[in-house]
Amino acid sequence: MTALQAPATPTAYGSARLLAGVTHGGRAELALHRTLHGPQQHRTQGVLVSETATVRLLGRGGAAFPVSTKLAAMRTGSSVEVVVNGSESEPASHKDRTLMTVAPHLVIDGALVVARALGTRRVTIAVHDAAAHASLAQALQERRRLEPHPERVVVRLQQDRFVAGEVRALLNGLEGRAAVPPGRRTLPSDRGLHGAPTFASNAETFAQIALLVSLGVRGFTGVGDPREPGTTLLTVAGDVPVPGVVEVPTGLPLDALLRPDGVHGPVLVGGYHGRWIADTSGLRATRPLLREAGVPLNAGVIARLPEGGCALAEVAAVSSWLAAQSAGQCGPCLFGTHAVAQDVAALLRGRPAPDVTARLRGLVGRGACAHPDGTAAFVGSALASMTEELLVHAERGGCGRPYLGVLPLDGLHS
Amino acid sequence: MRIEVDWTRCDGHGMCALLLPENIGSDAGGYPVLHDRTVPRETMRHARRAVATCPALALRLERE
Numbered sequence: 001m002t003a004l005q006a007p008a009t010p011t012a013y014g015s016a017r018l019l020a021g022v023t024h025g026g027r028a029e030l031a032l033h034r035t036l037h038g039p040q041q042h043r044t045q046g047v048l049v050s051e052t053a054t055v056r057l058l059g060r061g062g063a064a065f066p067v068s069t070k071l072a073a074m075r076t077g078s079s080v081e082v083v084v085n086g087s088e089s090e091p092a093s094h095k096d097r098t099l100m101t102v103a104p105h106l107v108i109d110g111a112l113v114v115a116r117a118l119g120t121r122r123v124t125i126a127v128h129d130a131a132a133h134a135s136l137a138q139a140l141q142e143r144r145r146l147e148p149h150p151e152r153v154v155v156r157l158q159q160d161r162f163v164a165g166e167v168r169a170l171l172n173g174l175e176g177r178a179a180v181p182p183g184r185r186t187l188p189s190d191r192g193l194h195g196a197p198t199f200a201s202n203a204e205t206f207a208q209i210a211l212l213v214s215l216g217v218r219g220f221t222g223v224g225d226p227r228e229p230g231t232t233l234l235t236v237a238g239d240v241p242v243p244g245v246v247e248v249p250t251g252l253p254l255d256a257l258l259r260p261d262g263v264h265g266p267v268l269v270g271g272y273h274g275r276w277i278a279d280t281s282g283l284r285a286t287r288p289l290l291r292e293a294g295v296p297l298n299a300g301v302i303a304r305l306p307e308g309g310c311a312l313a314e315v316a317a318v319s320s321w322l323a324a325q326s327a328g329q330c331g332p333c334l335f336g337t338h339a340v341a342q343d344v345a346a347l348l349r350g351r352p353a354p355d356v357t358a359r360l361r362g363l364v365g366r367g368a369c370a371h372p373d374g375t376a377a378f379v380g381s382a383l384a385s386m387t388e389e390l391l392v393h394a395e396r397g398g399c400g401r402p403y404l405g406v407l408p409l410d411g412l413h414s
Numbered sequence: 415m416r417i418e419v420d421w422t423r424c425d426g427h428g429m430c431a432l433l434l435p436e437n438i439g440s441d442a443g444g445y446p447v448l449h450d451r452t453v454p455r456e457t458m459r460h461a462r463r464a465v466a467t468c469p470a471l472a473l474r475l476e477r478e
């Protein structure tokens with residue numbers, strides 16, 4: 001098995017909503033999109049706040065912040081900026097680029113709903129992926145011809161960088177500065193793009209807003225877990241029945257995605273800032289539940305390693321990749337992530353790494369962005385859930401299984 | 415008030431750990447370790463001095 005590629009066609013478990021009409025391949029061009037989802041509609045800010053609260057819509061980027069709270073905090077007016085964060089800079093995640101590529105109009109519909117509700121015409125869609133960029137640009141052309149709208153929607157292709165997906169780093173990048181997070185914590189809703197109040201959210205969040213407006217509250221909540229109704233996109237990787245991007249009703253047991261017989265080794269939930277867990281029984285694809293269980297879904301990556309490969313080698317490879325992704329602005333992050341990567345490399349060769357626990361603790365809360373914290377979560381949980389593997393490596397200097405490269409390390413353009 | 419480090423500025427000279435030991439320790443690289451962010455009134459003078467002395471202008475006091 002080699003590194004996983006983005007599958008040509010995403011899959012839906014149950015009824016496809018975001019992926020309606022595209023689970024057999026292809027792209028929903030404007031006419032098909034309108035047939036599937038109906039005409040573009042709008043809501044006032046007040047109604048949108050109340051409807052997103054009723055359906056408990058959470059941001060689909062990483063932080064899972066309630067959309068209604070974010071919307072309610074927004075000022076309105078022509079200077080407000082709406083930013084669609086489609087940067088998805090984690091290589092294991094493909095759901096946003098896939099969504100923007102196969103259903104670009106859903107994302108644009110959602111962005112226009114938010115822009116109209118906030119009384120602005122300024123919309124920026126930031127992407128890292130060339131195919132998503134091309135599809136969105138084509139979608140905007142289709143609209144110019146068939147369905148002109150007053151909003152000015154700009155699609156921007158941004159540089160590839162892990163931390164650049166962080167919204168404040170993204171805003172810096174859009175303003176032409178280095179795409180790194182600023183040292184002071186500011187909220188985009190106060191001072192965002194070009195200093196203007198900015199509503200920024202992940203690409204899937206905007207598509208979910210479009211679905212909500214098209215289906216109505218009752219239709220939207222017709223499937224899924226009552227604590228986070230509807231569907232969610234996930235990227236499932238590794239030794240699983242259906243790898244790739246999937247749309248599932250929330251509340252689906254993770255084991256249904258991993259392996260129905262329930263036998264499996266450590267599973268990664270939440271991607272490269274996520275956590276490894278040895279036993280997934282009882283876990284369901286619902287953000288509030290997973291957060292309570294200590295394995296936040298983050299951007300929706302779930303991976304299961306094949307039994308024939310060396311799990312520790314996968315962790316070591318991602319650890320050094322994470323160290324290389326430190327933007328190098330903050331000392332504890334730069335030095336700490338590199339030291340931790342070296343510790344994992346030592347453990348892989350069966351050597352001791354006595355300082356690793358202290359080093360992991362030294363990453364928490366000590367950077368301008370969540371990269372050191374996320375790295376500590378990834379490595380710390382891997383070591384905690386792979387005790388058997390660690391023992392074998394310590395005793396024999398290795399496990400004899402090959403490094404398969406199941407967890408992709410670049411793939412940003414794949 | 416609360417003491418905050420701008421990690422993008424801090425050079426790890428460790429001055430702050432000497433001037434505000436009530437809140438700040440130091441790791442092996444000289445970078446600050448904040449064991450407590452809250453600065454009580456009694457040590458506010460130490461905190462202000464640390465903020466003013468930090469050569470990288472990386473420390474600030476924020477309202478809680």
Ligand code: SF4
Binds near residue numbers: 180325329330368369
């Ligand atoms: S914490 Fe790390 S990744 Fe984040 S800005 Fe600082 S150096 Fe860069």
Ligand code: SF4
Binds near residue numbers: 427429470471
């Ligand atoms: S004095 Fe300033 S530069 Fe030096 S370690 Fe403290 S915060 Fe960093």
